[in-house]
Amino acid sequence: MRLVALGAGVALQRNQWKREGATDVTVREIIQTHPQPTSLDRAVLIQCVTECSDCADSCTSCADADLAEPDVEDLVRCIRLCLDCSDLCTTTGRIVTRQTAADVGVFRAAVEGCATGCRECGDECERHASHHEHCRLCAESCRRCEEACRAVLAALG
Amino acid sequence: MRLVALGAGVALQRNQWKREGATDVTVREIIQTHPQPTSLDRAVLIQCVTECSDCADSCTSCADADLAEPDVEDLVRCIRLCLDCSDLCTTTGRIVTRQTAADVGVFRAAVEGCATGCRECGDECERHASHHEHCRLCAESCRRCEEACRAVLAALG
Amino acid sequence: MRLVALGAGVALQRNQWKREGATDVTVREIIQTHPQPTSLDRAVLIQCVTECSDCADSCTSCADADLAEPDVEDLVRCIRLCLDCSDLCTTTGRIVTRQTAADVGVFRAAVEGCATGCRECGDECERHASHHEHCRLCAESCRRCEEACRAVLAALG
Amino acid sequence: MRLVALGAGVALQRNQWKREGATDVTVREIIQTHPQPTSLDRAVLIQCVTECSDCADSCTSCADADLAEPDVEDLVRCIRLCLDCSDLCTTTGRIVTRQTAADVGVFRAAVEGCATGCRECGDECERHASHHEHCRLCAESCRRCEEACRAVLAALG
Numbered sequence: 001m002r003l004v005a006l007g008a009g010v011a012l013q014r015n016q017w018k019r020e021g022a023t024d025v026t027v028r029e030i031i032q033t034h035p036q037p038t039s040l041d042r043a044v045l046i047q048c049v050t051e052c053s054d055c056a057d058s059c060t061s062c063a064d065a066d067l068a069e070p071d072v073e074d075l076v077r078c079i080r081l082c083l084d085c086s087d088l089c090t091t092t093g094r095i096v097t098r099q100t101a102a103d104v105g106v107f108r109a110a111v112e113g114c115a116t117g118c119r120e121c122g123d124e125c126e127r128h129a130s131h132h133e134h135c136r137l138c139a140e141s142c143r144r145c146e147e148a149c150r151a152v153l154a155a156l157g
Numbered sequence: 158m159r160l161v162a163l164g165a166g167v168a169l170q171r172n173q174w175k176r177e178g179a180t181d182v183t184v185r186e187i188i189q190t191h192p193q194p195t196s197l198d199r200a201v202l203i204q205c206v207t208e209c210s211d212c213a214d215s216c217t218s219c220a221d222a223d224l225a226e227p228d229v230e231d232l233v234r235c236i237r238l239c240l241d242c243s244d245l246c247t248t249t250g251r252i253v254t255r256q257t258a259a260d261v262g263v264f265r266a267a268v269e270g271c272a273t274g275c276r277e278c279g280d281e282c283e284r285h286a287s288h289h290e291h292c293r294l295c296a297e298s299c300r301r302c303e304e305a306c307r308a309v310l311a312a313l314g
Numbered sequence: 315m316r317l318v319a320l321g322a323g324v325a326l327q328r329n330q331w332k333r334e335g336a337t338d339v340t341v342r343e344i345i346q347t348h349p350q351p352t353s354l355d356r357a358v359l360i361q362c363v364t365e366c367s368d369c370a371d372s373c374t375s376c377a378d379a380d381l382a383e384p385d386v387e388d389l390v391r392c393i394r395l396c397l398d399c400s401d402l403c404t405t406t407g408r409i410v411t412r413q414t415a416a417d418v419g420v421f422r423a424a425v426e427g428c429a430t431g432c433r434e435c436g437d438e439c440e441r442h443a444s445h446h447e448h449c450r451l452c453a454e455s456c457r458r459c460e461e462a463c464r465a466v467l468a469a470l471g
Numbered sequence: 472m473r474l475v476a477l478g479a480g481v482a483l484q485r486n487q488w489k490r491e492g493a494t495d496v497t498v499r500e501i502i503q504t505h506p507q508p509t510s511l512d513r514a515v516l517i518q519c520v521t522e523c524s525d526c527a528d529s530c531t532s533c534a535d536a537d538l539a540e541p542d543v544e545d546l547v548r549c550i551r552l553c554l555d556c557s558d559l560c561t562t563t564g565r566i567v568t569r570q571t572a573a574d575v576g577v578f579r580a581a582v583e584g585c586a587t588g589c590r591e592c593g594d595e596c597e598r599h600a601s602h603h604e605h606c607r608l609c610a611e612s613c614r615r616c617e618e619a620c621r622a623v624l625a626a627l628g
Contacts (some may be wrong), residue, residue, distance in 0.1 A: 339525075
């Protein structure tokens with residue numbers, strides 16, 4: 001059975017959620033209760049974790065919106081890069097979250113891969129930003145995540 | 158090379174992040190720009206997506222903190238359920254995010270699986286809540302996610 | 315930079331790999347070295363793990379091939395269900411692999427969700443089997459995985 | 472409800488599965504039906520996909536077996552690296568599988584990250600290989616996956 005699609009006419013009160021209270025706060029707190037935290041600046045680490053999570057979700061959602069657009073054929077590269085970026089952000093968010101017995105080589109390689117994925121996906125989404133609002137929003141999320149990854153790499157030295 | 162662990166004496170300004178501005182807002186907005194949205198109540202859907210994301214991160218972080226505790230042997234079931242719950246929340250968050258050509262049977266089955274994972278993981282974390290703050294926080298995140306899943310199931314009818 | 319696409323004229327020696335030696339054998343062996351195995355029939359469990367892994371890969375690959383087809387617009391539902399099914403199989407494969415402190419409720423819910431995902435995805439792929447070989451192959455993989463999940467559910471009683 | 476653990480006395484007919492027929496063959500075939508394949512050597516690509524899949528499963532299974540060992544405290548780093556490696560292999564396997572509109576920068580970064588994860592996890596598992604058979608097997612799987620990743624990087628030039 002399929003869920004009914006309502007069509008494009010419906011309900012785009014886009015800013016309805018924008019000013020809501022903080023979310024995704026739990027992982028920030030949990031990270032701070034770790035019994036053996038790493039030496040990495042905690043604020044930088046937490047920023048990276050939350051941006052990875054946001055960007056993973058944004059890319060999943062943008063790929064899905066692309067798929068429902070009438071010009072889906074022009075969005076094939078966008079879909080593909082969003083799928084890759086979502087996978088990279090999910091995995092990197094997990095690795096950065098883990099503080100126990102961290103290996104700096106693995107940590108760095110994961111964050112570098114994620115920064116690359118976010119850069120390319122952000123570039124591609126930006127190409128469609130003027131005609132697809134979801135691409136514009138997703139590009140912003142990719143930029144923020146890339147920046148958070150770069151901050152982690154800078155902190156690693 | 159390993160990242161240096163600082164030990165338990167360091168920096169637990171636990172509420173430092175608590176009152177920060179909203180995060181993870183991008184996916185909420187992107188979901189609302191979908192060209193062919195499903196008939197499901199948008200607020201219920203978005204709540205489920207953001208709670209899945211938060212709970213996935215919380216469970217990854219709690220399993221990792223458990224692993225660094227001196228009583229790790231008593232936390233084996235907690236680690237295992239947190240790993241399962243994180244995987245279930247990640248997958249379910251993705252499926253609930255996708256609105257294109259949704260299949261209600263798959264949608265329901267994923268959300269039911271996630272609710273079950275959150276319930277069991279929440280129960281287990283609660284058992285350790287009095288002596289491990291990360292377990293207390295993670296249990297709360299599991300409860301909220303289970304509730305958000307139940308709200309989706311109720312909305313599906 | 316993009317990888318060059320060779321186009322459809324190239325090299326479809328489709329059966330080249332078919333009779334190769336066994337692969338993915340490591341997880342089978344590792345599962346059998348578990349110090350505290352569950353009471354579940356080991357052969358049934360291992361079959362489910364390997365089919366989940368195969369089906370996750372098949373669905374990722376089929377969604378990707380769909381995306382490059384000239385009739386991509388007719389394959390939107392197939393892409394969407396393949397993405398869901400791949401995520402479900404990845405998560406369920408992990409949960410079924412884990413034998414430590416297993417929770418039968420979580421285990422069952424994950425396997426049920428996976429069976430549902432495989433059934434719907436298999437049905438959809440089958441609709442395109444006559445004109446897309448990747449859909450025919452993916453449908454077969456979904457059927458085998460659904461069957462392996464049902465065998466686990468039967469073994470659970 | 473928990474699944475009953477049978478204890479270490481049970482049934483380690485370890486080689487029972489070893490010579491079974493080929494598995495995970497579907498993704499190999501599907502990759503070869505892609506309508507717009509990349510210029511990358513297909514055998515190298517398929518080897519990487521199947522080793523990523525095998526290594527992801529091995530690491531999930533090894534982390535889980537570690538968790539049930541009496542000397543779990545000595546296996547904390549092994550568990551952590553297995554979790555990271557499993558996540559990296561899952562994501563990289565997906566990215567390498569996808570041939571549509573591939574971006575060579577993202578592709579390379581993912582494969583490099585995976586090779587690093589496999590190397591470190593393989594080194595750590597090897598440290599425990601003499602007293603834990605699952606670590607020995609998992610180390611082998613990591614080595615094979617690292618090698619397959621290096622072959623992809625060499626083919627990229």
